[in-house]
Amino acid sequence: MSRKEKQNRSIMSTVAAVEDRLFYRLDYVWPVKRLIHKAIMGIAHAVFPRFRDTILAEGPGAIKEVGPFIKEQGFHKALIMTDATLVKIGLAGKLTDSLEAAGIGYAIYDQVVPDPTIQNVEEGYALYKKENCDIIIGLGGGSPMDAAKVVSGRVVRPNRTTDNLGGLFAVTIPNLNWALKKPKHYPKIICIPTTSGTGAETTFSCVITNPDTGRKYTVNDLCVMPDYVILDPELTLGVPPKMTALTGIDALSHLTEAYVGDGHNKESDEISREGIKLVFEWLDKAVAEPDNIEARAAMMKAAHLGGKELIAGVTTYVHPFAHKTGAMTHITHGYCIGTYLPYFLEFYRPQADKRLAELADLIGVGQGRKTKDKAEAYIQAIRDMCAKYGVDGHIPEVADLDTKDFIRSVRTESFVYPVPKQISNRQIRKILKTVAGEK
Ligand SMILES: [Fe+2]
Structure with missing residues (x-):
């Protein structure tokens, strides 16, 4: 870890600790809490219309649209974040077939675990860079989609580590910056859910686990918001x-x-x-x-x-x-x-x-x-x-x-x-x- 990364990590952990303590104390103060809710919901309602229409294709077989869409948008290589089961039962194959038919290259990271870890994100990020990918696809339930989203966060904020992308205060300033001017190196994210429940394909929140400490934490950042969603019900036919x-x-x-x-x-x-x-x-x-x-x-x-x-x-x-x-x-x-x-x-x-x-x-x-x-x-x-x-x-x-x-x-x-x-x-x-x- 470089000196800058170490410094960053220590600053961000201090910010996260202060934030936790402050939120806990203020949670007892109902009028303050209500005021904060009003402010947060004001922002949420203002931001929401920007993300209202993300569905790229919907219906049985919609996954076939991914390859042609990526080609049309001018991207060349996709990083697919998924898990080993989805590769084994052939769902990942449906996606790669579509990419191959359109002449789009891809790299697959299939080691995402339930409750995705920092390691999953870091390995996915390393693969993204090594393979010179320019677009990210999250295929699976909430875990692969969250991991894919946070890989995008790593690409946009290379000076941060996965464990200091989390926290509300930690993202406020970068997000203001993002809102004013979208970074050029922001990779598009396509989410393809294979279960019906989490809604991870629609949010700028992801839950990541640090297996060393057992701590689960939330990454809230506009740059992890999926740009496009494929809703293909055929992918859920095998869900027990x-x-x-x-x-x-x-x-x-x-x-x-x-x-x-x-x-x-x-x-x-x-x-x-x-x-x-x-x-x-x-x-x-x-x-x-x-x-x-x-x-x-x-x-x-x-x-x-x-x-x-x-x-x-x-x-x-x-x-x-x-x-x-x-x-x-x-x-x-x-x-x-x-x-x-x-x-x-x-x-x-x-x-x-x-x-x-x-x-x-x-x-x-x-x-x-x-x-x-x-x-x-x-x-x-x-x-x-x-x-x-x-x-x-x-x-x-x-x-x-x-x-x-x-x-x-x-x-x-x-x-x-x-x-x-x-x-x-x-x-x-x-x-x-x-x-x-x-x-
Ligand atoms: Fe839930």
Whole structure:
């Protein structure tokens, strides 16, 4: 590591530590927190239209469009970030066939692991430089897409290391610069999801793990925002029923949290309503009939809309709780989300009753009843859906977690999320006890 890199790393770790401490302290101060939410959502709503239309091609076989598109844009060589399974089952082959037919060169990095690591990003970045690539493709679930996005971050900011790309303050100044003038060396990113849930193809946030410390951290940077997205439902035909269900529940959470949270506006409401309708209409079919291409296409669209909500409306407490639980227990994201979502929707009442009742009307439950009953009917519909797919509202492993550390972590992360209601430490403990199955 050069002296400059060492200096950079030390400055950025200090900034990250200060940021964590500040967010944690300020999270207790509700008026400040609300003011920050207003500012963040103002920026998010202003930035969102710039990324509104990223779908390059959509529908069965859409992946074939990648090669001709890259050729037309004048790029020569693509770095493909993916995982070994997708190469083995032939999905990566569909992509390389399209590139070869168009005469586009490529290099494949197929070692991305679930919860992508710093090493994945650094190896992908080294391959990008060695092979003189000029465009990056992320093919897979959230992990390969996140790894691909952060490789782009490394290309744009070569003086930073992967572990100091994270943090909110750390990216503010570079992003202002980026907003004024797009760097010439900014490589385009194409994301091709092969599951329907994470919405990673729509955001400028990525989660990277440092295996040495076990710390998961978020990279938020406009330069990791995907430029183009391919939505090809054929790529999800092999996703097992359980994973289809849990990723669908994750998408439903993005859409619902954004709707009941404090960050919504007219545009985000429309996105949520369209996506929630799709989930309630098609998730059961996608699980029961894995080859039903119409159901797969609908769920892929719902997940994409859910991903858009991560900028347009943003999530609430459900996600920080699921992130921390997942990081400590290694239980899948969708399962953790399905566990916490009904508890938090209940917690947001009665403030969120009106919004929840609107969603009840949307999916046709609780008709003819009072607002508060309709709100309850919507939450019950989610509970029923989760229970049907084996998410029973309990994660016994939560009983073994360090509550103090848990509180600190969820407060630090959720500080910037536009939650509709402030939570106290006593209420956090109560939810954790319920999830753990304790009385
Ligand atoms: Fe999620």
